[in-house]
Amino acid sequence: MLGKYFDNVRKNVPLVHNITNYVTVNDVANVLLACGGSPIMSDEPEDVEDITSICGGLNINIGTLNKSSIEGMYRAGRKASQLGHVVLLDPVGAGASALRTDTAAGLMNEIRFTAIRGNISEIKTIALGSGTTKGVDADVADAVTEETLDQAVKFVKDLAEKTGSVIAVTGAIDLAADSERCFVIRNGHPEMGRITGTGCQLSGMMTAFLAASPEAKLEAAAAAICAMGLAGEIAWSRMQDGEGNSTYRNRIIDAIYNMDGAMLDKGAKYEVR
Amino acid sequence: MLGKYFDNVRKNVPLVHNITNYVTVNDVANVLLACGGSPIMSDEPEDVEDITSICGGLNINIGTLNKSSIEGMYRAGRKASQLGHVVLLDPVGAGASALRTDTAAGLMNEIRFTAIRGNISEIKTIALGSGTTKGVDADVADAVTEETLDQAVKFVKDLAEKTGSVIAVTGAIDLAADSERCFVIRNGHPEMGRITGTGCQLSGMMTAFLAASPEAKLEAAAAAICAMGLAGEIAWSRMQDGEGNSTYRNRIIDAIYNMDGAMLDKGAKYEVR
Amino acid sequence: MLGKYFDNVRKNVPLVHNITNYVTVNDVANVLLACGGSPIMSDEPEDVEDITSICGGLNINIGTLNKSSIEGMYRAGRKASQLGHVVLLDPVGAGASALRTDTAAGLMNEIRFTAIRGNISEIKTIALGSGTTKGVDADVADAVTEETLDQAVKFVKDLAEKTGSVIAVTGAIDLAADSERCFVIRNGHPEMGRITGTGCQLSGMMTAFLAASPEAKLEAAAAAICAMGLAGEIAWSRMQDGEGNSTYRNRIIDAIYNMDGAMLDKGAKYEVR
Numbered sequence: 001m002l003g004k005y006f007d008n009v010r011k012n013v014p015l016v017h018n019i020t021n022y023v024t025v026n027d028v029a030n031v032l033l034a035c036g037g038s039p040i041m042s043d044e045p046e047d048v049e050d051i052t053s054i055c056g057g058l059n060i061n062i063g064t065l066n067k068s069s070i071e072g073m074y075r076a077g078r079k080a081s082q083l084g085h086v087v088l089l090d091p092v093g094a095g096a097s098a099l100r101t102d103t104a105a106g107l108m109n110e111i112r113f114t115a116i117r118g119n120i121s122e123i124k125t126i127a128l129g130s131g132t133t134k135g136v137d138a139d140v141a142d143a144v145t146e147e148t149l150d151q152a153v154k155f156v157k158d159l160a161e162k163t164g165s166v167i168a169v170t171g172a173i174d175l176a177a178d179s180e181r182c183f184v185i186r187n188g189h190p191e192m193g194r195i196t197g198t199g200c201q202l203s204g205m206m207t208a209f210l211a212a213s214p215e216a217k218l219e220a221a222a223a224a225i226c227a228m229g230l231a232g233e234i235a236w237s238r239m240q241d242g243e244g245n246s247t248y249r250n251r252i253i254d255a256i257y258n259m260d261g262a263m264l265d266k267g268a269k270y271e272v273r
Numbered sequence: 274m275l276g277k278y279f280d281n282v283r284k285n286v287p288l289v290h291n292i293t294n295y296v297t298v299n300d301v302a303n304v305l306l307a308c309g310g311s312p313i314m315s316d317e318p319e320d321v322e323d324i325t326s327i328c329g330g331l332n333i334n335i336g337t338l339n340k341s342s343i344e345g346m347y348r349a350g351r352k353a354s355q356l357g358h359v360v361l362l363d364p365v366g367a368g369a370s371a372l373r374t375d376t377a378a379g380l381m382n383e384i385r386f387t388a389i390r391g392n393i394s395e396i397k398t399i400a401l402g403s404g405t406t407k408g409v410d411a412d413v414a415d416a417v418t419e420e421t422l423d424q425a426v427k428f429v430k431d432l433a434e435k436t437g438s439v440i441a442v443t444g445a446i447d448l449a450a451d452s453e454r455c456f457v458i459r460n461g462h463p464e465m466g467r468i469t470g471t472g473c474q475l476s477g478m479m480t481a482f483l484a485a486s487p488e489a490k491l492e493a494a495a496a497a498i499c500a501m502g503l504a505g506e507i508a509w510s511r512m513q514d515g516e517g518n519s520t521y522r523n524r525i526i527d528a529i530y531n532m533d534g535a536m537l538d539k540g541a542k543y544e545v546r
Numbered sequence: 547m548l549g550k551y552f553d554n555v556r557k558n559v560p561l562v563h564n565i566t567n568y569v570t571v572n573d574v575a576n577v578l579l580a581c582g583g584s585p586i587m588s589d590e591p592e593d594v595e596d597i598t599s600i601c602g603g604l605n606i607n608i609g610t611l612n613k614s615s616i617e618g619m620y621r622a623g624r625k626a627s628q629l630g631h632v633v634l635l636d637p638v639g640a641g642a643s644a645l646r647t648d649t650a651a652g653l654m655n656e657i658r659f660t661a662i663r664g665n666i667s668e669i670k671t672i673a674l675g676s677g678t679t680k681g682v683d684a685d686v687a688d689a690v691t692e693e694t695l696d697q698a699v700k701f702v703k704d705l706a707e708k709t710g711s712v713i714a715v716t717g718a719i720d721l722a723a724d725s726e727r728c729f730v731i732r733n734g735h736p737e738m739g740r741i742t743g744t745g746c747q748l749s750g751m752m753t754a755f756l757a758a759s760p761e762a763k764l765e766a767a768a769a770a771i772c773a774m775g776l777a778g779e780i781a782w783s784r785m786q787d788g789e790g791n792s793t794y795r796n797r798i799i800d801a802i803y804n805m806d807g808a809m810l811d812k813g814a815k816y817e818v819r
Binding site for chain 3: 294295296297299300336337338339366369370371372373410467468470515516517520523
């Protein structure tokens, strides 16, 4: 049962250092507060080592890079690793540009990530070292479906084995795997893709879940995915006539704010393969 | 009838590259998703050429500049022009500082913009090469009113002729012109000025409309303006007691999310001069 | 009675230059518009002097620093001081990293701030020149409570005397002091701490209040604090089942939008010590 990993966040109030894009950063901060964590943002190379030292986890998201923030990612990542903190990589847009692909690869060479979370196109890119991502959304050709599920499960387990990280792939069907087990998760709602940043929010939240339960990384990652998907379901059920993606965004964060472990246990839809 | 230019966005799902300010960037992303486009943000000079190459349009907004992002604007603008993509300039605050005025002028020297959208003070500044903009809002003295309308229509047509761009001026009365025709648009609500970023959102959306209908640039630009104004009207009609500008912001994006070509055809208020 | 300082903002529509973090910048802009001010954001060193010159106040918030924006803070702060504008410092995270502590101290050495606003841990850090802030939230050990209130009042008056600035400390009990008088304010709601950026929003709004009433700085600062706290109370009373921190954020800004001096006079809870 995954609920206790949510409750651990509320109990431990992990402080999460985020080096993340400026597009969705406010939502990342608010969802971290909603789930019971505490966010801090810093990307300046001369600031990040101090900041990450007082945190329990580091969330690196490459959604909007610049040379200074890339240097900040390396420094923060090394420091957090040395301190034994959980470190998550969200390779936004890997495959869409050489800089993004190379930055994700370079970070993976130097830092042992606790978890890597992205859409299937991004995760394929980092597995292969190159890709054809179209923007920040997954290619339709790559999508994880019931037909390609067995193959996808094997792919994420193999990548988890190779990297030593929990691998999380989110889409219509979500996967979270280490080298031996894969959670196949069917929470969520298709319209979540019409909001910017649900993936970024999940990465922030997953870092908090990992920091609060470092002894059960795979379960913590899976719990974060189920929580985000369940919030998408609850929020959608509360949508009223005339409401759209902007209100849906607020309602999803609100649903996380009102969630607890018992609700997550009741609403989580997953199997382990 | 302008509705089909909205439907074209939903049909073609244009990927829009935005180099835009960090104040309103989240709303720009969400309104692009709401109208049926797909947003990606990148301002790092070493990233922008790859990113803009996979997109259909480029939206350059100078609302918060730094030296690196200015270089990113030039590189992305040149690349997008070479590839024949639509490129839009939103000269936020041109006239309020030398850097903004000069950046707008410099970009216009090097890049042939498909469209330029701003408030009247900003557009006068780029027409004259200097200005007296007070912040990011238009000067009252510059306002387009029924009294100054003929003169304003001539001004935007002349500037369209001179620049080869569609010129869009938004305010109480909105104008969109090429050298021969000017759409005079009377959609919208005064309280839209009490929300940060409705102009930025429109620029993002207009880029998507232009990218989806490059064969009818003036109509596409006018359709985007009407859609934004109509969304402001619909959203205002849904406001409840005690609600203010933050909720109004959400309701406007929601209204775009729920809009289609038929609704736009019914609600658009314009004449062509 | 503090209501007139709110009304002065609506009357004078002060233009406020914000050099602030990219996490909460959109909310800062919207709350400034909600209270009757006008926001502009600029951090590029070559842009800030022009921009601050056309404004009535400058809000410096160190929530996300980079080398360029730090230089922008110095240049803008010096220019605004020369011009006699109000200048506010929000030392976000001072004590959490050397860079933040040093930047706050460096700015205080060069610029005479009209007001300094932070949580108690941040304000203790700038008073002592070092600190142990845990992230961007105040340490529990530092909290201003009924038991420590006398001591806290003395502390902020002494710091106001030493710096020549109005000192504002916000938390469960808020304080605003010059060297002689301290407003002890009991507006607000605990769940405001579950939203990112209510402090940043207050700093932006306080800058507008100071710019609109420079002849009564302490009262203007206290009025801004009461207004923000009262908005938190009103917004909380409007919360519906299933709503959480994201909606609460919108409702707080909405409450400011709908507030006026008379409402503030009625709802403000403070004593002067």
